[in-house]
Amino acid sequence: MRSEAASPILAFHEELASDIRTGLAGPGQKMIPSRYLYDDLGSALFDAISFLPEYGLTRADERILRTHARDIVGRLPGPITVAELGSGSGRKTRWILEAIARRGSTTYYPIDISRAALTRCALELGQLPSVRVEPIERDYLRGLSEVAARRGKSDRLLLLFLGSTIGNFEPAQARDFIREVGERLKPGDGFLLGTDLLKPVPTLLAAYDDPLGVTAAFNLNLLMHLNRDLDADFDPGSFAHEARWSAAERRIEMHLVVRRAHTVTIRGLDMRIRFEERETIWTESSYKVEREDTARLAKHGGFDCLSQWVDREWPFAESLLLRR
Incomplete structure (x- = not known):
């Protein structure tokens, strides 16, 4: 071996x-x-x-990406390489990759600790025209360091951290994580960050304790x-x-x-x-956060908050951050 x-x-x-x-x-x-x-089983269950x-977060994220992918990508001129932290099967990423592929070929680096999820991701998204998929079986920061070593010198990187995984970090850990992400990116790189916004408590509890027991x-x-x-x-x-x-x-x-x-x-x-x-x-x-919290978090990590998109049905935001 x-x-x-x-x-x-x-x-x-x-x-x-x-x-x-x-x-x-x-x-x-x-x-x-x-x-x-x-x-592998946990990723499939998620x-x-x-x-x-009861769990509206993913659908909210998908609505934003499906509706605004071209606008998101349009904020970043020039050739774009894409990396995604915790990609899972990559099903939400398709709209971003299709929008980029309209401008030219791209490489997509899904980063995940689940080999099964990466295999599925490569099979499904590898069929997109003008998209080369190179899976990386690592944790977030090790995977991003590998992307930094592999990426083209002239391409801009768009890093995706979709869903609301940043919400799983303690606030101090989130600030440290954003700073460490920033250290692995170049000025002008983009970072699309998903955050789940505050909403009524019964809605939240139902989302995390569904009646089917999943x-x-x-x-x-x-x-x-x-x-x-x-x-x-x-x-x-x-x-x-x-x-x-x-x-x-x-x-x-x-x-x-x-x-x-x-x-x-x-x-x-x-x-x-x-x-x-x-x-x-x-x-x-x-x-769960307010929109303003993301802008403050971005500033701490060396990013500017370029734009935000918020879903109307389920309070959720995607924020495009730009590395200073």
Whole structure:
């Protein structure tokens, strides 16, 4: 096996092990970073969530991209190379790529930790005329660093971070992340950033705890991911999915609530963890923002907010940022 193919996988598992030790063995609230929700099955379940009537975010994002793709691309003159953080299957990206391809050929770099999602993305979007797809199986920043090394010297880069994944970051982490993204881009590069806007609490809770239980399956699948990758013995039936709204922090929280006291063995880490009844593992945050928050975040990271598009049916925004 070639070392260059194995190294990102090895690094990912080392980070997973470190995050689980820190998040589950330490004192206080148990937590696991949300990126581990997105193994191959998790990515497929999230795609299913995006079709649920209660979860309007993805459809809002798609409406903006379908309606305004040519306008978005038109704000960036010259040849454009496209990269996308957390591309998944890339189904929303089609409109952007088609708009760019009308002007000439382009290369698209989907970045994701799910090999299955990247394979599907390459098969579907690789059929577009004048579009070359080069998948990158990495996390966000490592993948973007690879794009920086591969991209053409004269092309402008349009980086996509669609959906509202930035909302999964704590505010300080979001500022640091935007700054690190900016460090990997050149002046004049574009960054299309999706953000979910504030809306009524019942609407938010329904979006993250649907009656069909798809979001619950998505959350509980995290435990199966740990069982597989760390040789653990989590019983998903011993946990329940719960969505909570924190008004003070303006965020939805996803938790796995312990149904009964029990002990879990993680053989891959030589750990035994005791869980008490009603204790929770905090698995995801989703911050909701105002339009002005994005402009402030952009400025912190070395970007100007060039333009914003807001969906009327589901308060959601796509903001085009320009690297200074």
